[in-house]
Amino acid sequence: MNGGGMDTPSGRHPTSIRIHRLLLLCLVTAAFWLGGCRHGVASRPGALSWRWIPIDGDGQEEVGHPGPADRAVVLVFLGTECPIAQKMLPELDRLQRELGPQGVRFLSIYPNEGETREGIQQQRRRAGLTGEAGFDPGQRLVDRWKVTVTPEVVALAADGSLIYRGRVNDQYAALGKGRPAATRHDLREALEAFLATGMAEGERTTPVGCRILRTP
Amino acid sequence: MSPRIAIGLVLGSLGLVMGRAAEPVTFHGQIQPLVFRHCAGCHRPGGAAPFPLLTFEDAAKRAKDLADVTARRYMPPWLPAPGPHPFVDERRMGDADIALFRQWADAGAPRGDPAAAPPTPTWPDGWLLGHPDLVVRLPQPYTVPAEGRDVYRNFVLPLDLPQARHVRAWELRPHSRAAHHAFLRVDTTGEGRRLDGKDPEPGFPGMDVPSVIQAPGGHFASWQPGAAPHQYPSGLAWTLRPGTDLVLQAHLQPTGVPEPFQPELGLYFTDQPPTQQPMKLGLGSVEIDVPPGQSNVVVRDEFTLPAEVDVLGVLPHTHYLGRRIEGTAIRPDGREEPLLVIPDWDFNWQGAYRFREPVRLPEGTRLRFALTFDNTTNNVRNPFSPPRRARYGPNTTDEMAELWVQLLPRTPEGRARLDRALLERIARDTVAYSRQRLRLDPNDGTAWINLGKALLSQRRLAEAETHFRKAVEVALDLDEGHYYLGLLHRIQNRPAEARTEFQRAIQLNPNHARARGNLGFVEAESGRLPEASVHLAEALRLDPKDVLALTLLGKIRLQQGDRAAARDLFRRALVLDPKNPDALEGMLAR
Numbered sequence: 183m184n185g186g187g188m189d190t191p192s193g194r195h196p197t198s199i200r201i202h203r204l205l206l207l208c209l210v211t212a213a214f215w216l217g218g219c220r221h222g223v224a225s226r227p228g229a230l231s232w233r234w235i236p237i238d239g240d241g242q243e244e245v246g247h248p249g250p251a252d253r254a255v256v257l258v259f260l261g262t263e264c265p266i267a268q269k270m271l272p273e274l275d276r277l278q279r280e281l282g283p284q285g286v287r288f289l290s291i292y293p294n295e296g297e298t299r300e301g302i303q304q305q306r307r308r309a310g311l312t313g314e315a316g317f318d319p320g321q322r323l324v325d326r327w328k329v330t331v332t333p334e335v336v337a338l339a340a341d342g343s344l345i346y347r348g349r350v351n352d353q354y355a356a357l358g359k360g361r362p363a364a365t366r367h368d369l370r371e372a373l374e375a376f377l378a379t380g381m382a383e384g385e386r387t388t389p390v391g392c393r394i395l396r397t398p
Numbered sequence: 399m400s401p402r403i404a405i406g407l408v409l410g411s412l413g414l415v416m417g418r419a420a421e422p423v424t425f426h427g428q429i430q431p432l433v434f435r436h437c438a439g440c441h442r443p444g445g446a447a448p449f450p451l452l453t454f455e456d457a458a459k460r461a462k463d464l465a466d467v468t469a470r471r472y473m474p475p476w477l478p479a480p481g482p483h484p485f486v487d488e489r490r491m492g493d494a495d496i497a498l499f500r501q502w503a504d505a506g507a508p509r510g511d512p513a514a515a516p517p518t519p520t521w522p523d524g525w526l527l528g529h530p531d532l533v534v535r536l537p538q539p540y541t542v543p544a545e546g547r548d549v550y551r552n553f554v555l556p557l558d559l560p561q562a563r564h565v566r567a568w569e570l571r572p573h574s575r576a577a578h579h580a581f582l583r584v585d586t587t588g589e590g591r592r593l594d595g596k597d598p599e600p601g602f603p604g605m606d607v608p609s610v611i612q613a614p615g616g617h618f619a620s621w622q623p624g625a626a627p628h629q630y631p632s633g634l635a636w637t638l639r640p641g642t643d644l645v646l647q648a649h650l651q652p653t654g655v656p657e658p659f660q661p662e663l664g665l666y667f668t669d670q671p672p673t674q675q676p677m678k679l680g681l682g683s684v685e686i687d688v689p690p691g692q693s694n695v696v697v698r699d700e701f702t703l704p705a706e707v708d709v710l711g712v713l714p715h716t717h718y719l720g721r722r723i724e725g726t727a728i729r730p731d732g733r734e735e736p737l738l739v740i741p742d743w744d745f746n747w748q749g750a751y752r753f754r755e756p757v758r759l760p761e762g763t764r765l766r767f768a769l770t771f772d773n774t775t776n777n778v779r780n781p782f783s784p785p786r787r788a789r790y791g792p793n794t795t796d797e798m799a800e801l802w803v804q805l806l807p808r809t810p811e812g813r814a815r816l817d818r819a820l821l822e823r824i825a826r827d828t829v830a831y832s833r834q835r836l837r838l839d840p841n842d843g844t845a846w847i848n849l850g851k852a853l854l855s856q857r858r859l860a861e862a863e864t865h866f867r868k869a870v871e872v873a874l875d876l877d878e879g880h881y882y883l884g885l886l887h888r889i890q891n892r893p894a895e896a897r898t899e900f901q902r903a904i905q906l907n908p909n910h911a912r913a914r915g916n917l918g919f920v921e922a923e924s925g926r927l928p929e930a931s932v933h934l935a936e937a938l939r940l941d942p943k944d945v946l947a948l949t950l951l952g953k954i955r956l957q958q959g960d961r962a963a964a965r966d967l968f969r970r971a972l973v974l975d976p977k978n979p980d981a982l983e984g985m986l987a988r
Contacts, residue, residue: 263449265575268654272545295459308655309544355778357463358472358746362547362718362794365783395459398506 424510843873
């Protein structure tokens with residue numbers, strides 16, 4: 183467990199107070215619960231892997247695992263035709279640039295029926311996105327993680343426990359119903375808290391976007 | 399009708415109803431015709447929407463989203479509730495049709511019989527009304543940033559028309575998904591070009607444009623994505639004179655990727671000059687103050703028609719906290735009729751609405767406007783969480799409350815009465831508006847000028863002067879401030895000071911035609927005819943329609959003995975103003 187959050191003077195960091203309390207709770211309960219301090223999800227050490235078709239690969243399915251430097255893996259479900267998904271790209275790019283070097287690995291997953299490699303690459307080029315992207319053949323990742331819309335994120339610790347899942351931020355309340363800018367940055371807050379404490383809190387929000395495209 | 403037949407009919411229709419219920423809703427059977435009629439205009443290749451909705455494959459994979467967005471009436475986008483006076487190009491879908499989308503999704507989006515598919519509609523490849531008489535394209539693309547707040551930018555579209563043309567229709571092709579709304583404006587002064595030159599990027603910023611950049615005579619000229627081309631009824635075209643620029647005032651919204659914006663505008667001309675010009679009444683208020691946590695703050699305004707009119711259209715405007723908008727006509731006999739009701743305003747789909755049939759209202763009708771703000775967290779569009787106090791202002795995080803009503807008076811006398819009443823309102827609104835702006839920004843030079851102008855029109859010269867002085871003090875580069883100081887000094891008979899101010903205005907803006915013309919007058923009045931003629935000639939180069947400059951320069955030419963030049967100038971003045979007494983006298987002079 184990493185106690186990095188303790189270095190942050192409380193009050194300056196938006197999540198520091200919450201982290202503080204959690205740490206306390208962990209210390210108190212540690213004596214009784216030797217399994218560590220995990221909230222909401224059972225830990226599945228070593229369970230994290232994903233099967234997908236990387237967009238820049240040769241079209242073959244590959245199985246991915248967290249590397250030694252990966253502390254967290256964020257599955258970002260995206261669709262090129264969903265306006266809300268596109269609007270989140272700059273924020274996702276920023277998160278990757280800032281948190282990538284701290285061990286957060288971002289995977290853009292394009293599960294929708296009808297997506298093409300050209301369409302995805304074109305959008306990612308226009309958005310200036312680097313980083314890994316791939317298809318979800320058979321929408322197996324969607325099913326496994328019970329993903330409902332794009333954009334939706336599932337942030338997992340390297341051992342597979344859930345850090346956070348849901349929306350990127352609170353800009354939209356429904357399709358076409360949003361504020362001029364977000365007032366809460368849920369994904370960022372969750373990842374920063376995780377990096378600070380090492381604890382996967384398993385928080386959830388309701389994602390808002392376009393349903394995963396799939397002919398019934 | 400015999401009881402037996404009646405029973406038979408009831409049973410028969412029951413059978414029909416049951417038969418229908420038993421038959422599943424299918425794509426080719428019920429959904430595709432609806433999609434073609436209500437969605438495909440935008441959801442087609444090259445359309446305004448982000449994906450096509452033409453084929454089974456397009457629709458089936460998002461069947462549940464289609465059911466949701468139609469049930470919420472987010473799609474097709476159409477804000478007004480149905481009312482007694484329908485609008486042109488209404489995009490409203492009936493409840494029964496909306497229910498079909500839900501039933502289809504719930505049934506697992508079955509395809510149905512492809513043989514039953516309706517023919518796919520076709521759209522012209524480019525311009526919907528055929529090739530325009532004139533196409534203007536923004537010379538340089540502007541790039542909308544990938545994220546951040548909405549962008550308001552004004553783009554100058556130079557026309558270089560050799561002769562006056564009457565516009566009977568126009569279509570805007572934005573070629574960008576960032577374009578959310580736009581107004582077309584005309585600029586006969588070159589002010590737009592000057593402002594455009596202030597930064598290297600195309601266009602100039604701001605929701606507020608100088609008042610010389612105006613909507614084309616009495617029209618809203620508003621555009622939104624998916625809008626049909628604007629066509630004006632005969633007699634209601636608007637005229638573009640040589641030297642006019644168009645200014646496109648665009649509301650652009652970041653889409654997540656940098657979006658180049660290089661719109662094209664197609665203009666369709668007619669030989670028929672306009673026979674009438676509509677007038678615009680602004681209902682609304684700048685006295686907006688919505689405390690946080692309040693969901694029911696109502697702003698109201700009212701106007702009593704001084705003459706019989708035809709109402710041609712309405713244009714509502716508010717930002718993110720405005721929820722419900724109501725425009726009502728209360729006839730002299732007390733009958734109330736909604737003109738426009740928007741139950742759930744959406745800033746992203748703002749636009750103007752034109753009545754299918756003009757709404758005739760008698761003199762004495764009261765036009766009432768009410769707008770409800772919701773500044774709670776229940777309003778998911780609230781820019782702030784927790785909510786903050788919202789007041790009037792031009793930024794999208796400030797608020798506004800307006801309903802513009804486009805009117806056509808029925809008689810010339812009625813027009814004159816309406817004109818007077820509107821001028822009074824405009825003076826009142828200008829003062830209130832400028833005061834609000836100065837409360838927000840005491841260094842707003844334009845607001846100081848507008849207050850000064852209102853005082854000037856009431857002949858309160860000393861107060862007007864204080865305001866114009868303040869304007870040039872807070873905004874050193876404000877040519878208009880010096881222009882109005884010059885004008886004031888002319889009225890006060892202080893020619894030397896007037897000359898200095900006009901010269902200063904021209905120094906700041908060499909294309910300031912009115913400053914040139916006035917400087918010519920001051921010189922002429924001081925007997926300096928050669929200087930006067932130089933300035934008047936320059937004023938006429940900048941604005942060939944300046945009748946005052948034409949007649950004065952004509953008189954100077956007469957005095958200088960250049961009869962031919964003088965007659966030419968008087969003739970030009972008479973073309974513009976056939977009864978101009980100075981020009982008539984000048985033509986007769988021997």
